[in-house]
Amino acid sequence: MGPATQRVAGPAGPPPEPKGAIMALTQASGTRTEPRRPSRKGTLTALLFLAPFFVLFFAFTVFPVLYSCYLSLFKDKAAGLGLGAVQKVFVGGENYLRALTDPAYTSSFGNIAVYCLIYIPVMIVLSLSIALLLDSAAAKARGFFRLAFYLPNIVPGLIAAVIWLYLYTPEISPIVDAVKASGGTWDLSSTLAAYFSISNITVWMHTGYNVILFYAALQAVPKEVLEAATVDGAGPFRTAVAIKARMIAGAVSVATLFTVVGAMQLFAEPLLLKTKATAITSTWTPNMFIYDAAFDKHDFGYAAASALTFAVLIGVMSWAVTKLGSKADQ
Amino acid sequence: MRKIRKTHVVVAVAGALSAALLAGCSSGTAPAAQSTRSGPxxxxxxxxxxxxxxxxxxxxxxxxxxxxxxxxxxxxxxxxxxxxxxxxxxxxxxxxxxxxxxxxxxxxxxxxxxxxxxxxxxxxxxxxxxxxxxxxxxxxxxxxxxxxGVLEFFYREDLFTKYGIEVPKTWAEYEAAAAKVATADPAVRLGSTVVGDSALMAALSWQNGAKWGGVDGDSWKIDVNSQASMDAMKVHQDLFDKKLVWADDDPVLQKKQAAGQMLSVISGAWYGAALRSSFPDQAGKWRVAPLPAPTSAPATAFxxxxxxxxxxxxxxxxxxxxxxxxxxxxxxxxxxxxxxxxxxxxxxxxxxxxxxxxxxxxxxxGQDIYANAAAGLKTVPSGWTWTPGTPTTFSKLADGGAQVKAGKATLSQILDQAQDATVADLKNRGISIK
Incomplete structure (x- = not known):
């Protein structure tokens, strides 16, 4: 989620140098020295400097992906009691076909979709509202509040889940006590409760981060426009909603789309919370499904196939996000 | 000359790196170091x-x-x-x-x-x-x-006396005692439910003579939803439905146990030490008895x-x-x-x-808890076999346990689900099933 959303800051930053300036620079340097021929020495030096990146990139990105592709085409076949040696059988697309027709796998996408429908609107509207409030003329102690809102984001997802796990436990949690004292009932076992209990944690964690992004984008809104709005008789509320929010619409839409991509990878929170929110099964999200296939069922071929299918989906979505993002920029 | 040397360096570096990578990849096949004859x-x-x-x-x-x-x-x-x-x-x-x-x-x-x-x-x-x-x-x-982990009945002797209940010898007596306790004090229960504990469901089926797995020649037999398992779960479904036992999860249950709101625990022999370290202030109040049995003949399980x-x-x-x-x-x-x-x-x-x-x-x-477990060990039905599909059985029962707690399924239904999932999982692995 982190690295993906960081790129959202792009649209709000200064516009890129016009191409002409760069060309002028290259031309200027070109006039000073002889036109460069690719020298052997230079190539070697460049290779040496580039080597660490490529070595690490191949060892930790390309190779594992290729290895997963390889694994996904095979299946461990045992025979009889399964006590003898396992045979690695080439099965082609069988693992992929099985994943796509496995109700546990397909329903995990449904769960993520519902979760996104709850989590994302709440989180984006909340962060936008807070950012606008911080940016308003009446705001006091902006630095403090920016830090305060940001703090939950530095808590790792796993720890956040543990904290909330306790806050969700009856007879231990002050929140549950308060709900019960005011006459409400507390029941985390329903399907809806599962979605809301997870969304609550992620909203708590990620709102502050987006507040910072939106607040930064708001700083780039030209003063003249706001002054003009004031002169035209717009009050602070109208300015915030009709002018400021619209002017950072690009940042908001890109943040939203990146949040979707991040939200799809939900894993640690439901894994921990499933003991309390009992509607969460061990294959509730795509990542949980993959984890279960690989480490509970030891079916690495199947896990690789479902992981790659999931990765392709995320890849397609990220591509769409970038396309839409650049459109929103224009 | 210089250039050539540099090329050598680059080639050497690249070679070393790829060798290191290859070594990293192939360490799986490297033979384990042989021990020398001298020394241990x-x-x-x-x-x-x-x-x-x-x-x-x-x-x-x-x-x-x-x-x-x-x-x-x-x-x-x-x-x-x-x-x-x-x-x-x-x-x-x-x-x-x-x-x-x-x-x-x-x-x-x-x-x-x-x-x-x-x-x-x-x-x-x-x-x-x-x-x-x-x-x-x-x-x-x-x-x-x-x-x-001989399954036994750990109970609070002082509170049994207070509520006037005898140590139950059968599950029928257990249910009667549970009802008596719940009526005497709505904030107190005899014990906690088995719903959600896959291993305990297995043990109680085992106690009733079920065998979830077996070997028949070159095939495994999977029998999670046999009549013996279903019969064993009946009383526990009933206890859960009538709310005669607690259905909370761990931290809450521990709190109730600490407050004396839970009079007994069904667990393995190893639980004796856990009990002592979790509730040191309840020293001297706990006793151990044989597990309540399906009939008057004592029986237990691991x-x-x-x-x-x-x-x-x-x-x-x-x-x-x-x-x-x-x-x-x-x-x-x-x-x-x-x-x-x-x-x-x-x-x-x-x-x-x-x-x-x-x-x-x-x-x-001063009670000899080892004697109780030793007597229990003799009443464990022999021949129980865990199949290679047990993790699937357990995770299916755990997921199903949530459904039971939510009132959307019964213990016998989730036994059926676990049976199907286990068979499907083993078949997929190419393991023979009868």
Whole structure:
């Protein structure tokens, strides 16, 4: 989620140098020295400097992906009691076909979709509202509040889940006590409760981060426009909603789309919370499904196939996000 | 000249890097280092069981010919994924710890090696018949049993007197007692539900004569939803439906137990020590009785318990088995493990006598809890077998338990679901099912 959303800051930053300036620079340097021929020495030096990146990139990105592709085409076949040696059988697309027709796998996408429908609107509207409030003329102690809102984001997802796990436990949690004292009932076992209990944690964690992004984008809104709005008789509320929010619409839409991509990878929170929110099964999200296939069922071929299918989906979505993002920029 | 030299350097660097990468990739096939003939044989051992470090220290001190290096595992949950990965990578410890429900899973995943030759006769002659089918199947021995989590009835004697209830001998009496307690005080219950605890569901089915798995020639038999299992679950479904037992999860249940709102716990023999460390202020108030039985004939089952095996890539099975034999049967090993703080119930009789002697009985008001477990061990139906599909059975029952708690399914329905999921999982792996 982190690295993906960081790129959202792009649209709000200064516009890129016009191409002409760069060309002028290259031309200027070109006039000073002889036109460069690719020298052997230079190539070697460049290779040496580039080597660490490529070595690490191949060892930790390309190779594992290729290895997963390889694994996904095979299946461990045992025979009889399964006590003898396992045979690695080439099965082609069988693992992929099985994943796509496995109700546990397909329903995990449904769960993520519902979760996104709850989590994302709440989180984006909340962060936008807070950012606008911080940016308003009446705001006091902006630095403090920016830090305060940001703090939950530095808590790792796993720890956040543990904290909330306790806050969700009856007879231990002050929140549950308060709900019960005011006459409400507390029941985390329903399907809806599962979605809301997870969304609550992620909203708590990620709102502050987006507040910072939106607040930064708001700083780039030209003063003249706001002054003009004031002169035209717009009050602070109208300015915030009709002018400021619209002017950072690009940042908001890109943040939203990146949040979707991040939200799809939900894993640690439901894994921990499933003991309390009992509607969460061990294959509730795509990542949980993959984890279960690989480490509970030891079916690495199947896990690789479902992981790659999931990765392709995320890849397609990220591509769409970038396309839409650049459109929103224009 | 200079240029050529630099090329050499680059080629050398690239070569070294790719060699390092290749080495990293192929370490899985590298043979384990051979032990030299002079000096002790060095073996490694991994476990999460309490007291393992002390056992290893005691062994090393008394056995100059074998040197064991201990590798701690965080929990049993981490143990099995770690072992399957380590065997794939070729760096699994020589001696590994595997609980009963996972022995056949680990054997079929290629984690355990067949130890019939070095340990087969030893297992047959030194351990109770009830434990045999748990470690020996398919004509081979895969592990050596350490302890038995004999399922027992732990109860608060003081509160039983207060509410005027007798220790139940059958599940019918248990239900009557549960009703009496709930009526006497709505804030108090006799015990907690089995819903959500897959291993306990298995143990209670076992107690009723069910066999969730078996071997028939070259095939496994899966029988999770047999009539015996269904019958065993009836009373527990009833207790849950009528809210005669608590249905809370751990931290809440612990709180209720601490407050004296829960009068009894059904658990394995190992629970005695856990009880003492969790509720030290309730010392002297707890007692142990045989598990309530389906009929007037006493019966119980295993709920927990571990074995030791030799990993597939170990080349030192003989030394490993020697260490295992000592760990599971030598009184010195058991004394080192227990150290006054564990209530592990060793299956081997000599080791058991040492454990009973070492365990401090004060918490149970001087009652000999080992005698109760020993009597229980004799009433465990023999022939229970855990199949390689057990993890699937358990996770399906755990997911289903949530459905039962939400009132959307019954225990008998989730037994059906678990049966289907287990069969499908094993078939997918190419394992033969009858």
């Amino acid at each position: 044989v060095e073996i490694t051992f991994s476990s999460w069981l309490k007291g393992s470090k002390q056992v290893v220290e005691a062994f090393n001190a008394s056995h100059p010919d074998i040197k064991v290096t201990f590798k701690e595992v965080a929990s049993s949950k981490d143990n099995y994924p770690a072992l399957t990965n380590q065997v794939k990578a070729g760096n699994a410890p020589d001696v590994v710890t595997v609980e009963y429900p996972h022995v056949s899973e680990m054997a079929t995943q290629g984690v355990l090696q067949d130890i019939s030759k070095p340990a087969g006769d030893f297992v047959k002659s030194k351990f109770d018949p009830a434990a045999q089918s748990l470690v020996t199947f398919g004509g081979a021995t895969w592990g050596v049993p350490l302890d038995a 709920y927990g318990g571990s074995t030791f095996g030799i990993s597939k890539n170990s080349t030192k099975a003989d030394a490993g088995v020697k260490f295992i034999e000592w760990m599971t049967t030598d009184p010195a090993a058991i004394s080192a493990r227990i150290g006054g703080t564990s209530s592990t119930f060793p299956i081997n009789t000599e080791a058991n006598a040492a454990a009973a002697k070492t365990f401090d009985k004060a918490f149970f008001g």
